Amino acid sequence: MDAKNLKKFEKEMNTCIRCAYCFEECPVIEQKGWDTDGARGKVALSYGLLSGDLEPTQSIADKLFQCTLCRNCESKCPSGVEVCDIITSARADLVEKGYASDIHNTVIKNIKETGNIYGDTEVMAPLQEGEVPLFVGCQYLSRPNKTKKYIKILEKLGINVKVGREICCGFPMEVLGFKEDFEEYKSRFTELYPHQTAITFCPTCTVFLKEGHEIDAKHVLQVILEKIPEGNLGMKATFHDPCDFSRTLKIIDEPRQILKKLGVEIVEMKNNKGNSSCCGGGGGILMSDSKLSDDIALARIRQAIDTGADTLITTCPTCETVLKKAATQIKELEGKDIVVRNIEDIIWKGLA
Amino acid sequence: MVELDIEKLREIVGKDNVSDDIADLYVYSSDASVHQAMPSVVVRPGKTEEVQEILRYANQNKIPVIPRGAGSGMSGHTVPIDGGIVLDMKRMSRILEIRPEDLLCKVEPGVINDELNRALKPHGFFFAPMPSSGMICTIGGMIGTNASGNRAVKYGATRDVVLGLKVVLANGDLVTLGTNTKTDASGYQLARLIVGSEGTLGIVVEATLLISPLPKFKAMAIANFDKLEDAGNAISKVMSSGITPSMVELMDNVAITAVNKALGLGLPDVSAIIIFECNGMVKEAVDYEMNAITKICEEHNGSGIKMTDDPKEMARIYEGRKNLFPSLSRFGDGLVSTSLADDMAVPVSKIAVAVHEIHEIAKRNNVVMSAYGHCGSGLIHTKILMDPTKESQWEDAKKAVAETYEFVRSIGGTTSGEHGIALSKAPAMKIERKDSLEMMRTIKRALDPNNILNPHKMMDAPDDWTTATKLRYNVRGGQ
Ligand SMILES: Cc1cc2nc3c(=O)[nH]c(=O)nc-3n(C[C@H](O)[C@H](O)[C@H](O)COP(=O)(O)OP(=O)(O)OC[C@H]3O[C@@H](n4cnc5c(N)ncnc54)[C@H](O)[C@@H]3O)c2cc1C
Ligand code: SF4
Ligand code: SF4
Numbered sequence: 001m002d003a004k005n006l007k008k009f010e011k012e013m014n015t016c017i018r019c020a021y022c023f024e025e026c027p028v029i030e031q032k033g034w035d036t037d038g039a040r041g042k043v044a045l046s047y048g049l050l051s052g053d054l055e056p057t058q059s060i061a062d063k064l065f066q067c068t069l070c071r072n073c074e075s076k077c078p079s080g081v082e083v084c085d086i087i088t089s090a091r092a093d094l095v096e097k098g099y100a101s102d103i104h105n106t107v108i109k110n111i112k113e114t115g116n117i118y119g120d121t122e123v124m125a126p127l128q129e130g131e132v133p134l135f136v137g138c139q140y141l142s143r144p145n146k147t148k149k150y151i152k153i154l155e156k157l158g159i160n161v162k163v164g165r166e167i168c169c170g171f172p173m174e175v176l177g178f179k180e181d182f183e184e185y186k187s188r189f190t191e192l193y194p195h196q197t198a199i200t201f202c203p204t205c206t207v208f209l210k211e212g213h214e215i216d217a218k219h220v221l222q223v224i225l226e227k228i229p230e231g232n233l234g235m236k237a238t239f240h241d242p243c244d245f246s247r248t249l250k251i252i253d254e255p256r257q258i259l260k261k262l263g264v265e266i267v268e269m270k271n272n273k274g275n276s277s278c279c280g281g282g283g284g285i286l287m288s289d290s291k292l293s294d295d296i297a298l299a300r301i302r303q304a305i306d307t308g309a310d311t312l313i314t315t316c317p318t319c320e321t322v323l324k325k326a327a328t329q330i331k332e333l334e335g336k337d338i339v340v341r342n343i344e345d346i347i348w349k350g351l352a
Numbered sequence: 353m354v355e356l357d358i359e360k361l362r363e364i365v366g367k368d369n370v371s372d373d374i375a376d377l378y379v380y381s382s383d384a385s386v387h388q389a390m391p392s393v394v395v396r397p398g399k400t401e402e403v404q405e406i407l408r409y410a411n412q413n414k415i416p417v418i419p420r421g422a423g424s425g426m427s428g429h430t431v432p433i434d435g436g437i438v439l440d441m442k443r444m445s446r447i448l449e450i451r452p453e454d455l456l457c458k459v460e461p462g463v464i465n466d467e468l469n470r471a472l473k474p475h476g477f478f479f480a481p482m483p484s485s486g487m488i489c490t491i492g493g494m495i496g497t498n499a500s501g502n503r504a505v506k507y508g509a510t511r512d513v514v515l516g517l518k519v520v521l522a523n524g525d526l527v528t529l530g531t532n533t534k535t536d537a538s539g540y541q542l543a544r545l546i547v548g549s550e551g552t553l554g555i556v557v558e559a560t561l562l563i564s565p566l567p568k569f570k571a572m573a574i575a576n577f578d579k580l581e582d583a584g585n586a587i588s589k590v591m592s593s594g595i596t597p598s599m600v601e602l603m604d605n606v607a608i609t610a611v612n613k614a615l616g617l618g619l620p621d622v623s624a625i626i627i628f629e630c631n632g633m634v635k636e637a638v639d640y641e642m643n644a645i646t647k648i649c650e651e652h653n654g655s656g657i658k659m660t661d662d663p664k665e666m667a668r669i670y671e672g673r674k675n676l677f678p679s680l681s682r683f684g685d686g687l688v689s690t691s692l693a694d695d696m697a698v699p700v701s702k703i704a705v706a707v708h709e710i711h712e713i714a715k716r717n718n719v720v721m722s723a724y725g726h727c728g729s730g731l732i733h734t735k736i737l738m739d740p741t742k743e744s745q746w747e748d749a750k751k752a753v754a755e756t757y758e759f760v761r762s763i764g765g766t767t768s769g770e771h772g773i774a775l776s777k778a779p780a781m782k783i784e785r786k787d788s789l790e791m792m793r794t795i796k797r798a799l800d801p802n803n804i805l806n807p808h809k810m811m812d813a814p815d816d817w818t819t820a821t822k823l824r825y826n827v828r829g830g831q
Contacts, residue, residue: 014688014740014825015681018384020424023488033396033442034376035423041379048378051826059375076487078675079689080614080682 001097005089005179006050009082013047016040016081022073025271027278027296028066036063039073039083046090061099064090065288068296069175070243070278091177103287104176112185115167118142126151130162133195135217137205138168139317146317150201150220150344156351157227159199166193171208176284182212189213199223201344203244203251203316204282219245221254221315221343231262231350237341238309239266240300240323241276242316250274255315255343262350264313269303277303279314281322297326298333305336315343357415361395361437364405369396369443380420380430380438381824385691386740387428387775388824391418391438398443400518400526400557407555408524410437410804418806419551421462421493424485426691427768428775429497429550433808433821441492444557447471456515456532457563461492461556477563480507483770484674492556497772498548502673505591505728506598506631507564509770511547516560519546519553522800532560545795550772551806553799567631569638570598571661572669573646575654576622580604583624584704586652587727590628591700593648595641599629600728601673604707606683606737607724614679617672620656624707626727627669680722680735687720687737692776693753696760697730697769709759710734717752719745731769740825750818753780775820778813785811 006013022039023029029038036045042064048054064087073083094100100108110119117138125136126147140147154161167189173182190213197216200206209217239259245251252273256266271277280286280296301323304312312327314320324340331337362370371377372393382388392415397403410417416436423430432438445462452475459468465486468479483489483501493499495517500509507513516530530536530543546553577583587600603611608619619625626649630641646657660666680689698706707723710732714721725733736752738745757767757780767773767780782789792811796803803812814820 010741010826011686011688017678017681017689017691018382018423018824019485019678020384020422020488021485021675021678023422034371034379034394035440036376036379044379044382045375047826054374054378057374059373063375078614078678 001049001056001093003050003093005092006046006086009046009086009089010050012082013043013050013086015079016043017079018044021078022076022083024076025072025275025277027068027070027072027280027299028292030299031292031295037066039077042067042087042090043081043083046086049090049093056094056097056099058099061094064094065101066285066292067283068243068278068280068285069283071247072278075247075274088175088177091175092179095177100177101288104284107172107287108176108178108181111168111170111172112181116141117168117172125163125166127165128161128163130160132159132161133198134161134163135166135169135193135198135200135205135209136163137200137202140201143317146342146344147201149348153344153347153351154220154224157224159223161199164193169205169208170212171204172284174208174212186213203242203249204318207244207248219249219251221258222251225254225258228258228261228347229351233263233346233350235263235311236265236267236309237311237313238269238304238307239272240269240279240304240312240314240319241273242314242319243276243278243282245315246274246276258343259313259346262346264346267307267309269307271303279319279322281318286318286322293322294326294329297322298329301326301330301338305330305338310337311339311341313341313343313346317342357413358393360409361393361406364409365395365397365402369398370394380423380440381432383423383428383430384426385428385431385774385776386823386825387431387821389431389433389821390435391432392435394438394440396440396443400520403439403520403555403557404524404526406437406439407520407522411523411802414802414804416804416807419492419496419555421490421496422485422488424489425493425497425774426694426771427773427777428821429772429809431775431821433775439555442490448558450475452477452563454532455563456560458558458560459491460558461490461495463491465489465491465494472563473566476566478566479561480513480564481510484677491559491561495547495556495559496549496551498770500726500729500770502599502601502726504726504770505600506596511544513562514543514547514559515562517543517546517556518558520555520557522554522802522805526557530560534562548772550774550809552796552809553805567598568633569635569661570629570631570666571638571642571659572627572629572666573642573657573659574669575626575628575646575649576620576656577624577626577654578622579653580624580707581704582652582654583626584707586626586649586654587703588701589648589652590645591728593644595644597628597641597645597728598631599627601627601725602703602727603627603676603724604722606720606722607676607680610680610683610722611672611676614682615672615675626654627673676724677733677735680737683720683737686739688740689735689737690740690749692736692749693734693756695725695731695733695769695771696757696765696767698732698760698763698765700727700730702763702765703727703730703732706732706760706763706765710756713752713755713759717748717755719748719752721752729769730765741828743827743829746818746823746827773810775809775813776817778810779815779817782811782815
């Protein structure tokens with residue numbers, strides 16, 4: 001097939017020595033166990049598509065979409081192979097051949113038609129005048145109470161944000177294989193959101209405003225760290241680092257410092273910080289393979305329960321939703337309890 | 353293979369553990385080598401009885417069976433040259449017993465080396481052969497290749513720590529080889545025969561392994577050398593001095609450049625460095641050995657010797673060494689690291705001359721070759737850095753490989769010190785071991801008369817590794 005997206009990565013794929021170091025702690029391989037499921041397998045399939053050894057099939061597409069893009073493999077890969085860029089390029093070539101799943105097609109259509117992933121014309125940013133531009137992002141737009149909470153936290157700390165109209169950053173287009181659509185969409189986004197800087201709530205939007213739009217985006221926690229007062233919540237919790245936070249943005253200490261200041265004692269999970277395990281919500285599998293997503297989330301929530309903490313705190317709305325579901329499942333399956341909270345709830349409580 | 357065969361396999365191991373889907377077949381067609389050949393089916397057994405049934409069936413129908421662990425073998429070990437069943441052994445991953453009082457453990461073959469070590473640690477023990485690939489390689493694969501690692505210089509290779517094995521033979525019979533004790537003079541050393549047999553004689557389904565107490569003290573140092581020769585001579589002197597270091601690693605300038613580039617290790621830009629480590633139960637003894645090695649290095653113009661017993665710093669150095677081979681892919685634009693001529697061993701006194709010659713061979717043949725490795729045990733790793741998409745580079749590589757092995761033989765060395773033979777090193781091994789090839793074939797025929805177990809590897813592999821299988825790279829014509 002004409003693998004025009006993969007072509008750019010031929011050299012990169014040649015640098016993969018197929019050592020399998022990336023097997024270690026790949027959440028998909030941990031659940032499914034075939035060599036095909038890890039980064040080495042996915043790079044091999046991509047190479048096969050490029051070299052012409054392989055013609056696209058549904059099963060090849062399924063394998064390449066069964067990846068949370070958690071970048072664990074990239075952090076393990078001593079050859080520095082850009083695995084996730086290779087996988088998203090393979091996805092783009094496959095999508096051009098008609099291998100997008102119905103649900104992914106719907107999401108992209110939604111973004112194009114309504115400016116958000118839900119296809120909901122009612123979703124609106126809480127417009128307000130202010131000094132620093134804020135980018136709310138689809139996930140927070142659909143959770144208006146959380147958004148208000150974060151804006152109020154910022155106000156309390158003396159940061160006055162400006163909220164204007166916005167549309168989805170377009171990240172799903174990039175990772176679900178709709179790269180060409182994104183090229184067109186990007187100018188629409190920039191027209192509506194012409195800022196050079198932004199404060200963001202969602203880790204993934206933070207990454208994509210930087211990488212896809214060259215905007216100097218700062219996650220809200222980076223902004224408020226300096227201003228957060230001491231608190232005395234006196235609670236013990238474990239902390240889940242979202243992949244985009246700890247591995248892509250390398251924001252590791254900030255949330256821990258904030259929580260510590262507010263009086264939260266963190267008990268780390270087996271996999272933490274740069275070596276955090278994915279929640280199972282990334283890379284599109286939440287939509288296209290909910291069973292796999294649930295299994296990965298259950299493995300993560302088990303790690304949280306093993307710490308003995310009764311609360312898990314995270315900083316990403318997707319991780320929060322996925323892990324909440326896993327917490328409910330683990331209660332049903334094993335009778336174990338853990339509460340999942342997003343950090344803005346904790347900060348809100350700490351500042352009260 | 354016909355659909356009926358696959359149905360039979362599904363009956364044995366369950367349908368979720370059999371795949372003849374193109375995506376899986378393609379991925380299982382290659383490993384960490386340059387080779388590629390498609391299997392007919394991939395099967396993931398979960399227990400010994402399943403392995404037995406699969407082999408009975410395959411033997412009756414003369415279907416090749418290729419056992420596979422993590423597929424990190426570097427010479428085409430698990431590449432199914434004649435198609436057939438690739439047997440992914442990773443589901444058999446239970447640690448069955450840990451018996452510190454007997455210095456042994458019993459494991460299934462799919463246990464990963466590092467996992468075993470994590471399980472042994474609370475008992476104060478460890479499993480000594482630690483390949484750099486320890487985070488992913490399986491005990492079955494280590495037995496298959498007689499793997500070793502940085503610590504082999506003190507603790508030996510896999511063959512030295514395998515006490516006993518349960519093996520499923522080609523006809524499906526289960527045999528128990530070896531025993532539970534370190535000494536064993538009861539007949540042929542058949543467990544040892546299986547070690548390094550690369551899946552050609554039987555499928556290991558259980559291993560009894562010798563474990564060692566974790567040393568209480570450890571120290572590491574790096575010595576810099578402006579002349580490779582000095583580094584080589586220093587290693588030889590250390591090894592013949594009566595000191596027993598737990599690690600003696602050499603890195604040449606190509607290797608230093610690559611790890612600095614890929615991992616930002618900040619090693620000095622010198623001709624060679626030696627990393628050495630000593631460990632033990634008595635601090636004074638460790639200090640004594642470290643000082644003695646330092647003195648030897650200094651006598652051989654080693655400089656900037658920094659000693660550390662800080663666990664974090666030692667881990668940083670060790671990580672850098674572990675990641676060396678993959679880092680070589682970042683050496684220079686367009687050149688990638690290929691697993692060729694990768695692990696010869698030479699008498700320790702010949703290390704410097706061998707490394708020097710390897711660099712000359714590389715120059716003559718338009719490729720870059722690094723030389724590094726567990727040189728305390730005479731082991732030299734080289735990798736060929738080349739543009740694998742160019743046909744002409746494969747000609748260059750072929751010549752470089754042949755010249756390298758010819759030189760290694762001329763100084764009394766051997767083709768493979770730890771990674772094994774399989775396909776890419778078979779031509780060289782066949783020359784080196786020409787006297788014993790027929791003996792190997794006789795053993796193979798006796799145990800596997802239908803030639804179903806990993807056929808056409810080692811002594812039975814094709815004579816030209818470049819055409820033994822398709823190369824896994826997108827090779828095009830041109831210079
Ligand atoms: C980056 C890198 C670094 C490496 N570093 C080292 C090192 O430091 N030292 C070292 O010795 N090696 C090293 N290797 C080589 C390789 O990792 C080892 O040979 C390892 O032991 C192979 O294990 P595996 O599970 O990947 O086995 P595989 O590659 O899957 O199999 C290896 C052989 O064993 C056979 N086999 C597998 N399982 C069984 C079984 N149950 N019964 C019978 N036969 C079986 C296979 O048929 C095959 O012939 C390295 C490889 C890479 C890619
Ligand atoms: S992606 Fe990296 S870690 Fe994985 S097989 Fe390739 S080189 Fe090794
Ligand atoms: S990005 Fe994550 S899920 Fe995808 S291959 Fe890498 S480690 Fe596995």
